[in-house]
Amino acid sequence: MMELVCPAGTPAALRAAVEAGAHSVYCGFSDETNARNFPGLNFSTEELTEAVAGAHKRGAKVLVALNTFPRAGGEKLWHQRLADAEAAGADAVILADVGLLDYAATHHPRLRRHLSVQAAAANPDAINFYAETFDVKRVVLPRVLTVQEIAEINKEIDAETEVFVFGGLCVMAEGRCSLSSYATGKSPNMNGVCSPASHVAYAEEGNELAARLGGFTINRTPKDRPAPYPTLCKGCFTSENQTGHVFEDPVSLDARHLIPALAKAGVTALKIEGRQRSRAYVAEVVRTFRAAVEAVEEGRPMPEGALARLAEGQAGTAGAYAKTWR
The missing domain is CATH 3.20.20.70 (Aldolase class I)
Incomplete structure (x- = not known):
């Protein structure tokens, strides 16, 4: 077995x-x-x-x-x-x-x-x-x-x-991620923490809730919808006039x-x-x-x-x- x-x-x-x-x-x-x-x-x-x-x-x-x-x-x-x-x-x-x-x-x-x-x-x-x-x-x-x-x-x-x-x-080959390290200064592969909660912040902006990691806005959701945890690789980004999950879907x-x-x-x-x-x-x-x-x-x-x-x-x-x- x-x-x-x-x-x-x-x-x-x-x-x-x-x-x-x-x-x-x-x-x-x-x-x-x-x-x-x-x-x-x-x-x-x-x-x-x-x-x-x-x-x-x-x-x-x-x-x-x-x-x-x-x-x-x-x-x-x-x-x-x-x-x-x-x-x-x-x-x-x-x-x-x-x-x-x-x-x-x-x-x-x-x-x-x-x-x-x-x-x-x-x-x-x-x-x-x-x-x-x-x-x-x-x-x-x-x-x-x-x-x-x-x-x-x-x-x-x-x-x-x-x-x-x-x-x-994980969107990266494991052991090769730099996204969270760039945003927070904490390396998943050395400090053992990806998208640490100590660097997460939420803010109401108009009719939306903004989720941020290390000062970077990762997601914006309507106030009446659940806000995802701001993990960088699973965030929403704009690329070539299209907004969505550029790196990885949640x-x-x-x-x-x-x-x-x-x-x-x-x-x-x-x-x-x-x-x-x-x-x-x-x-x-x-x-x-x-x-x-x-x-x-x-x-x-x-x-x-x-x-x-x-x-x-x-x-x-x-x-x-x-x-x-x-």
Whole structure:
């Protein structure tokens, strides 16, 4: 059966994911060592230790994301978090930075290493480099590949592959985003925060509500309509006299119908995005995907689900898996 890897932004969400049927959960520490560094999210060392013990009692694994890029002169924080993850009993760490991968392989050789999507390794040569050099056991593939491309990659690598099947999308090849950094001075890939709430502001202007990020107006909506969170890549912009979502529509990835094809392509694990989401969201999405994975494993038709209302913009897309623009 393909492994279902589920998000846990808080200890409560982790428990909800495990109880709903997650094979593995992924989480991070409460600092800039992980790419979801938001107030109210993530784990202290004590919380992680307790969470790992609880997950293991129910047969689930815990993967710790240390997937940002250490700042020059600040590496000790990332090094300490590697030690903390191992001491807590984590089943693997998810890393992106080459230097941190080397440090982990040298100083924590028994701690299983996964390559983060932030590393953007999207071809066999890149993946085999990480596997051979740092003994990376699994690579989380960027959301830019078709199912056929994933199948071809799996024929040529000596590592497991993990792919996203539900949740938020990023317009950039992961690990390469500069939009939020430009607007706010906070880098998603180094500070671990995209479109930080501390830089968000709303203002009523006439009959519209303006949503701004770092002083830039990202969206304008009528006062009687819901105002979207001002994420730069999903904002409305004017280009060549047309106004709309120039970079990316505010929709979510939903590749549940592709699970049989992904299994045939040799994918080891399916990943759900959503560490900023509530435990109720996590529980419902995990239950739906666990039922789908079990159905595929047993050769049964996948059950119908109603996840659209949980998706951003209440709409879903197959994203790059289909690549209909080609």
